[in-house]
């Protein structure tokens with residue numbers, strides 16, 4: 001029995017275990033607490049998503065769907081072993097399961113077979129969705145299994161639990177098959193071994209993904225004869241802003257039509273004279289937000 005970890009403590013526990021952790025949108029305040037209690041927490045539950053692709057799986061687990069609103073778990077473990085936090089608090093992942101299983105988790109004794117669905121699991125379990133199709137064919141890369149081991153160990157360590165506090169959805173709710181493709185007994189042995197050693201310690205977190213917008217390439221970039229996808233992307237943005245002065249295009253080659261269009265954008269921003277001569281400058285470029293395509 002334990003009070004749920006705060007967002008900061010959860011994040012620190014995962015990073016201290018050596019995991020790469022990404023914070024998705026407003027995960028810290030995203031939960032289903034208005035629908036029922038969260039805590040006391042007693043264990044960690046592992047799932048598979050029945051999806052592929054990291055970005056779409058993370059979004060789905062955050063948003064949920066019409067019949068099951070998100071968050072659908074606390075974190076998503078992708079195939080490279082990175083963890084994406086999507087919820088903090090009660091989450092729609094465990095559903096109703098077996099009271100005897102919960103008691104075994106609380107007491108950290110051997111698990112009975114799950115044959116009843118009489119107990120609210122969303123109140124008592126942290127949930128982690130692992131990206132896998134769950135068809136018995138989709139592989140489980142070692143990096144992903146290692147991340148499952150580390151996530152579970154991090155939370156057990158934070159609460160003073162043993163590996164017996166970690167179960168699969170299939171051990172909780174009759175009819176569930178996830179996670180499919182490795183054995184929870186084997187995973188619990190790995191977690192036990194890890195809990196017997198010190199945590200790996202934080203690893204350097206990967207830098208943010210590249211900017212969504214094209215950085216300013218410098219005024220000299222824009223000269224007659226220059227051809228670049230950046231110029232096409234710029235032209236499309238100018239058209240979208242109502243500044244397009246193209247007979248045809250926009251295209252990749254810098255033309256007089258591009259210059260006139262850009263000058264219209266500069267005037268729209270309030271520039272005049274030489275400041276609206278159609279040669280891009282840094283300030284007007286940054287305001288145009290040319291997508292990095």
Ligand SMILES: [Zn+2]
Pocket residue numbers: 046047048093169176178
């Ligand atoms: Zn599940």
